[in-house]
Amino acid sequence: MPADAIEARAQGWRTLAALHARIEDGLARALSAEHGVSVSEYTVLDVLDRQDEHHMRMQQLSNAAVLSQSATTRLVTRLEDRGLLARFLCPTDRRGIYTELTPEGRELLEAARPTHDRVLTAALDDARELPELAPLVDALQALHA
Amino acid sequence: MPADAIEARAQGWRTLAALHARIEDGLARALSAEHGVSVSEYTVLDVLDRQDEHHMRMQQLSNAAVLSQSATTRLVTRLEDRGLLARFLCPTDRRGIYTELTPEGRELLEAARPTHDRVLTAALDDARELPELAPLVDALQALHA
DNA sequence: ACAGTAGTTGCAGACGCGGGTCATTGCTTA
DNA sequence: TAAGCAATGACCCGCGTCTGCAACTACTGT
Numbered sequence: 001m002p003a004d005a006i007e008a009r010a011q012g013w014r015t016l017a018a019l020h021a022r023i024e025d026g027l028a029r030a031l032s033a034e035h036g037v038s039v040s041e042y043t044v045l046d047v048l049d050r051q052d053e054h055h056m057r058m059q060q061l062s063n064a065a066v067l068s069q070s071a072t073t074r075l076v077t078r079l080e081d082r083g084l085l086a087r088f089l090c091p092t093d094r095r096g097i098y099t100e101l102t103p104e105g106r107e108l109l110e111a112a113r114p115t116h117d118r119v120l121t122a123a124l125d126d127a128r129e130l131p132e133l134a135p136l137v138d139a140l141q142a143l144h145a
Numbered sequence: 146m147p148a149d150a151i152e153a154r155a156q157g158w159r160t161l162a163a164l165h166a167r168i169e170d171g172l173a174r175a176l177s178a179e180h181g182v183s184v185s186e187y188t189v190l191d192v193l194d195r196q197d198e199h200h201m202r203m204q205q206l207s208n209a210a211v212l213s214q215s216a217t218t219r220l221v222t223r224l225e226d227r228g229l230l231a232r233f234l235c236p237t238d239r240r241g242i243y244t245e246l247t248p249e250g251r252e253l254l255e256a257a258r259p260t261h262d263r264v265l266t267a268a269l270d271d272a273r274e275l276p277e278l279a280p281l282v283d284a285l286q287a288l289h290a
Numbered sequence: 291a292c293a294g295t296a297g298t299t300g301c302a303g304a305c306g307c308g309g310g311t312c313a314t315t316g317c318t319t320a
Numbered sequence: 321t322a323a324g325c326a327a328t329g330a331c332c333c334g335c336g337t338c339t340g341c342a343a344c345t346a347c348t349g350t
Contacts, residue, residue, distance in 0.1 A: 291350105292349100292350090293348100293349095293350090294347100294348080294349085294350105295346100295347085295348075295349105296345100296346085296347080296348095297344105297345080297346080297347095298343100298344080298345070298346095299342100299343080299344075299345090300341105300342085300343080300344095301340105301341090301342085301343100302339105302340085302341085302342105303338105303339085303340080303341100304337105304338090304339080304340100305336105305337085305338085305339105306335105306336095306337090307334105307335090307336090307337105308333105308334100308335090309332105309333085309334090309335105310331100310332085310333085310334105311330105311331085311332090312329105312330090312331090313328100313329090313330090314327100314328085314329085314330105315326105315327080315328080315329105316325105316326090316327085316328105317324100317325085317326090317327105318323100318324080318325080318326105319322100319323085319324075319325100320321100320322085320323080320324095
């Protein structure tokens, strides 16, 4: 592989990392301030809600949130303590534990989603103004158009 | 703004976040295992090396690494303690502090860069196989082609 | 068939580390 | 004197690693 192709990849990665950091930071502040949840927590609630059966095993969850198994346990425990989701044993394999949103969890999610979308839009528009990030923003828009 | 445009942005963000997490995780493990530096630390070394004058002020550094001022101080201190970079007073404004790579730092960076590039390439190729990430990977490639 | 045993999987707890925030201090510059 | 830059320390949080425990699976020999 030619050297400039590698450099192009590295540069792409730096761009992606920069954009990610900006968005993540904005989301973290807004979600925490307005709804008391971290980005990971919001992600878990969101993923659970999008799930067909509305429940998941811990491992799927940790995969979706890109967290370690241990971190997932703690995150779910936090959310469970706040009454936002519930654990129940998997009937067919009692090692497994399902989690599902409670009504309170769904309520918070629906309250937080506008915040999430607003901040995300703002962050993207913001990044759109920076010459080094603008191309990636556009590419992102085009992905699911 | 139409609802499906918002959903498209949200989906784009989830894709970006997922790809970012995968790459970051791979880089973190490899850089830590093979060279004993975190991604933030590598980033700082790399940014310093790319700099025209090969030195930067703390604030620029914290901006580049997306860290708080406090975290930047601690990070620089760690690297300084390991002899990888050095601090010196900014001659024109003695409130400012410049940091620059030491020969050891440059050495480590040059040893680590192949690791970085290898893992990055592998992570991208890996993501390229996943249908939900492939389009973004391609878009990233095209950015700096 | 069946009990025994080893290995695997799913989750939770303990520990250390790096990061964020806030407040304070020491210089330096305007 | 007021404002700016960096260092430092206290404190809290959340994550990763490693370890442990319980439940399940698969293989073994009788």
